[in-house]
Amino acid sequence: MYYGFHNSISGKRGYAAALDAAEALGTTAAQLFAKSPRSWKTRRLKPGEAEAFRDALTIYDLGRTAIHASYLVNLGAAGELWEKSVFSLADDLYKAALLGVDYVVVHPGSGDPERVREGALRALSLAPPGPRLLLENVAGGGRKVGRSLEELAGLIEGTRHGVCFDTCHAFAAGYPLRESPGAVIDELADVIGLENVPLIHLNDSRGGLGSNIDHHANLGEGEIGGSLAKVVTDERLKDKTFIMETPKEYDHQNLAVFLEWVGMG
Numbered sequence: 001m002y003y004g005f006h007n008s009i010s011g012k013r014g015y016a017a018a019l020d021a022a023e024a025l026g027t028t029a030a031q032l033f034a035k036s037p038r039s040w041k042t043r044r045l046k047p048g049e050a051e052a053f054r055d056a057l058t059i060y061d062l063g064r065t066a067i068h069a070s071y072l073v074n075l076g077a078a079g080e081l082w083e084k085s086v087f088s089l090a091d092d093l094y095k096a097a098l099l100g101v102d103y104v105v106v107h108p109g110s111g112d113p114e115r116v117r118e119g120a121l122r123a124l125s126l127a128p129p130g131p132r133l134l135l136e137n138v139a140g141g142g143r144k145v146g147r148s149l150e151e152l153a154g155l156i157e158g159t160r161h162g163v164c165f166d167t168c169h170a171f172a173a174g175y176p177l178r179e180s181p182g183a184v185i186d187e188l189a190d191v192i193g194l195e196n197v198p199l200i201h202l203n204d205s206r207g208g209l210g211s212n213i214d215h216h217a218n219l220g221e222g223e224i225g226g227s228l229a230k231v232v233t234d235e236r237l238k239d240k241t242f243i244m245e246t247p248k249e250y251d252h253q254n255l256a257v258f259l260e261w262v263g264m265g
């Protein structure tokens, strides 16, 4: 099992800063944005930055890393927005390949699922091989694609993409993680196949069951509560990577809760 947080890349060390933060916390995995998640602007690699990142991966012995794509990406869109989305995702896939990052996580977007499928494959075709693309389940609302596991299964069918399972989003989309976490994992196994779910976003939820509200809470303090412990201790998920996207100022608290749940506290 690998675990860690979504870490910042601000500061002199650039991308390696996210790994410095993981090391400082004593975690074994990390997620980062390769550029500002709310802008189309890309971010250039500085000289030596990729090497520093790769060195840090080795020195800190970090098991798993992920890049989270921009929030602006909408692979279900039409026209220019689709093009920009494909290029933005391809840029993240390229960075991941260069940095030695394992996964690139993207929210499918809204609109036409067939466009999402096409967009994901197109982005991969523009980038060098290496990272595995993971489509994340979303909290829903509007014409959002990827609220149900069946829909995600359709998006990855016949590809080598996988799924990133976000517990907050699943709960907000109506999956009863508070009442029956084991049954939700059963469904994940049946519909997606756990070999296709290498990464779990471990977040509690401010919004209620089926609320479609994407608002993360500290572990154990949201609407899912202590039932999240059953997710992290599920035998079937023992080889997975858990990334917490909880309020940043509570990293130490969330880490302590996580470690207690898995019996390492």
Ligand SMILES: [Zn+2]
Binding pocket: 068, 105, 107, 136
């Ligand atoms: Zn996400």
Ligand SMILES: [Zn+2]
Binding pocket: 136, 166, 201, 245
């Ligand atoms: Zn997430």
